[in-house]
Amino acid sequence: MKIDTTLPARKYKLYATWKRDMETMNLPFPRDWSHTDFKLPQNWREIALKKMDEVVNKFRSVKLFLDICVKCGACTDKCPFFLGTLDPNNMPVARQDLFRSVYKRYFTLTGKIFRGLVGAEELTEETVELWYTYFYQCSQCRRCSVFCPYGIDTAEIMIAAREVLTAIGLSPRSLTEAIAKCETIGNHMGIPPAALLSAVEFAEEEIKEETGISIKVPINKKGAEVLYIPPSADFFGGPHWGTLKGVIKMFHQIGLDYTISTYASEGGNFGTWLGYEHMKKINRKIVEEARRLGVKWILGGECGHMWRVIHAFMDTMNGPLDFLEEPVSPITGTKFKHAASTKTVHICEFTADLIKNGKLKLNPDANNQYIVTYHDSCNPARVLGLIEEPRYILKNVCRNYVELDPNVNREKTICCCAGGGLLADETIELRLKAIRPKIEAIKRTGANFLACICAVDKAAFTEYAEHYKLPITVGGVHELVGNAIVLD
Amino acid sequence: MDVLLFIIGSITPYIAFFVLILGLIYRVARWLSIPVPIRFPVAPAPITYTGVLKRMSIDLFAFGSLIKGNKKLWLGGYAFHIALAVTLISHIINVYFHNLWEVIGYGWYEAVLYSGFFFLAALSFLLVRRIVLPNVRYISKISDYLILILLFAIVFLGVYMRSFGLVDVSSVSNYMYSLLTFNPIPPPSNIWFLTHYVLAQILFIYVPFSKVSHLIGWMLSTTRNMRNITRWRRHVNPWDYPVEVLTWEEYYEKFKDELESIGPGGERR
Structure with missing residues (x-):
């Protein structure tokens, strides 16, 4: 496999977080900085190493993955960012190595003694620049992990590594802008309640024009059976719009007693990509809203990383959700046993069950x-x-x-x-x-x-x-x- | 010379052995001491323990994940590990259960020599590959080459000794037995054997401190050994901490007019 050692992808850097968002989110070292001038705090190295020590001792997977990689190279040609750029630092193992080499230098015996011989390297400002560049060229999609003989998952190492970057005041605007909006307004898009209502009304009008059927979508309805959480993009239009309308039409046909929420109008969770704290914060609102509205269970819309959080993290970080009931489809009577604890069902699971039981009238x-x-x-x-x-x-x-x-x-x-x-x-x-x-x-x-x-x-x-x-x-x-x- | 022989025959073997065992135990204990805060297997993942056992068995016995993405590497890596297993097993038989060959058949004893050639071929493949392929060369550290060279040297010496009958197996066997009883006799003072032997001791010591610890570590890989049941059984994070969020009441105050325009209390039925 060819590589391009001039590091052609090094020029792609996400823009820096606004100072005001850092303040809103209580991120460390709020300041005006840019992707070309980090303005690192004085004791950044100390902070970074302390945080690194913390994360490798908080996630067994991270320490294990840093320790056991044998550099076989099976993952090297599996990352789309490498295939597209041929930049060797975008090979999953090399991406991990940017973190691993520092871990080895400061936290392993062989690294402390043998240094470069075992690939241990000092933590320098250049390292940080490479970190910020390449750790944010990973979409955490886990494709590399599928092909790794030990299942080493770059995504989990990136989750830890980004915590370290955040600790020294480095996080990209593409995440924090959305997170700040979500934590203060209710969703990543920054759609306030009235605008959300307009979007819903607009969808209702379009459906009426197309089918002649009047539908009224319940919002913040207490005591509904199901809380439906879509990604906020669905209210925004564009390629998402058809999904919102489709779901509204489907719910109408089956007569589902549901509600959407303006407070928890975001299924998506950009916090996932920044770190544990903000992932938990954004997800927490869904749980609190389900409790406040007194619904029986939650139905989640078409969103990818939202489902990463709901499936793998929600019950752990914001559970137990024992105030909800084990999800049962009110239309087919199917018990969604696989969601017995999280009480949250994926819209595709729900719809597939409806179709399987012949409950949808489809053409x-x-x-x-x-x-x-x-x-x-x-x-x-x-x-x-x-x-x-x-x-x-x-x-x-x-x-x-x-x-x-x-x-x-x-x-x-x-x-x-x-x-x-x-x-x-x-x-x-x-x-x-x-x-x-x-x-x-x-x-x-x-x-x-x-x-x-x-x-x-x-x-x-x-x-x-x-x-x-x-x-x-x-x-x-x-x-x-x-x-x-x-x-x- | 006698002092040196005493050291590498009666002292360092114990050090090497105990560093290997205790080192690996320490490594595993260290990994196990760190919590698994999230249940995050790579899907599609099994939901039963039997399923996990099956998934991991395929990874162990067939290198199932590796074959999905890189057939050549799979072949080389698999050949290497099979040869390694054959070599280790036949060493144990040779040294401690020599009479077993009569049961197994001396034909197998002869065959083991050929597995040594096979071993060298696999090692050469891995080494050449590491040097020749630009992507693998980029991720290789000096230690990655050294471990292959060390293994190559050990195996080469072993094969060389066997091929030319340079060492008396029964005298090695007697010596190794004496180690077991903590009353070691001097090892055969054969330069081929001693070099082979010292390098093997270095390997033993190296294992727990290096990537070779994957020999146990792979079992702890959370993306492979966990069941995909996170929505069904709650997984607890021991270091979870509370967070503050914008409450509904605060949100309501902030957007009171807008929410009331939706309906009383923000409700639209």
Whole structure:
């Protein structure tokens, strides 16, 4: 495998957090700084090493993964950011090594004695610059982990490494801007309650125009059976809009007693990519809102990293959710036993169950203009293992469904390359390079509709399709469900 | 010479052995002392213990994850580990259960020599690959080459001794037995054997402090050994800490007018 040792990706850096957001979020060392001038605090090295010591002793996986990597190279050609740039520091193992070499130098016996011989290196300002650059060129998609003989997961090392960067006052605007909005307004997009109402009303009007059916979406309704949490992007329009409408139509057809919330109007969780504290904070509002509204259980919308948090972290960090009930579909009576503790069901699980039990009135011909292919998002595929449900739904709501190349599909999927905080204008050049193999795969299928179950996917692929002149519509699985729903 | 022979025959073998065992125990204890705050297996992951056992067995016995992405490396790595296993087992038989060959058949005893050649070929492949492939060379540290060279030297000396009958197996066996009883006799003062032997001791000492600790570490890999049941059974994080969030009451105060425009108390039914 060729590499380009001039480090061509080193120039792609996310922009610095605004001082005001750092203050809002109580981040360390609020100051005016930029991606080219870090203005590190005086004792940054001391702080960084202290934090490093803390994180490797907080996450067994991180210490283990730093210790046992044998540098076999199996992961080297699995990262889309490496494939797109040939920058060797984007090989998963080399990305980890930027962190590992410092860990070795200060926290292992061999590193302290043998130094460079075992790859141990001093922590310098240049190291920090490389950290900020390459740790934020990882979308934490976990593709490398699939192919690692020991399952070493760069994502988990990045979670720890970013905690260290945050501790010395380095975090990107692409994350903190959204997190600050979420923690003060209620969602990443910064949509206040009245605007959210307008969006919902607008969707209702459109549905009325299209079908003649009047629907009223419940908001902040106490005592509803189900709290529906979509990513806030769904209220925003664009490629997400069809999903919101589709879900509203579906809920109307089955007569679900549900509510959305303005307070917990964000399923997504950009805190995930910054660190434990802010992930927990953003997620906490969903739990508090479910408690306040007195719902029985929670239904989560089409969003990738939101589901990483709900599936893997929510119960642990904000549970137990014993004030809720074990989810039962009020329409089919199916008990969602796999969600017995978290009491949160994925919309695709819910819909697939409805279809399986024949409870949805569907006309798949409504999607006949589309040849549909499905993009596995990294989180549903590699955190939840939610691979069959969306496919089952798609095969039932449209007639022309095609699969992508198996090398970039299912658990081997190449992600949208925009997760992990990379969805920012300044990284577009990098992302376009990284996504290329996936775009080629989509092209080969001849599809004209790319179905996703993640808001970041939808936003990113819309951009990519435009750039690569790909004649394809990007939308949600539930947009197609919505098209096929027969309302009468 | 006698002093040196005494040291490498009667002292360092014990040091090497105990560093290996205690070092590995320390390593595992250290890993185990760190909590697993999150349940985060890489999906699709099994939901039963049997499933986990199956998943990890495939990884152990067939290098299942490796073969998915790199067939050549799989072949080289697998050949290397098989040869290593054969060599270790046949050494134990040779030294401590020599009569077992009569049961197994001396044909196998002969075959082990060929596994040594096989071992050298696999090691050469791994070493050449590390030097030749630019991506692997980039991630290789000096220690990554040294461990392969060390192994190569040990195996080469072993194969060389066997091929030319340079060492008397029964005298090695007697010596190794004497180590067990903590009453060591001097080792055969054969330069080939002694070099082979000292290098092996260095390897023993190196294992727990290096990446070779993956031989046990892989079992603790949380992305592989956990069940995908996080929504079903609550996983507890021992160092979890409380966070402050914007409460509904604060939120309501902040957006009172807007919320009331949605409906009384912000409710729309």
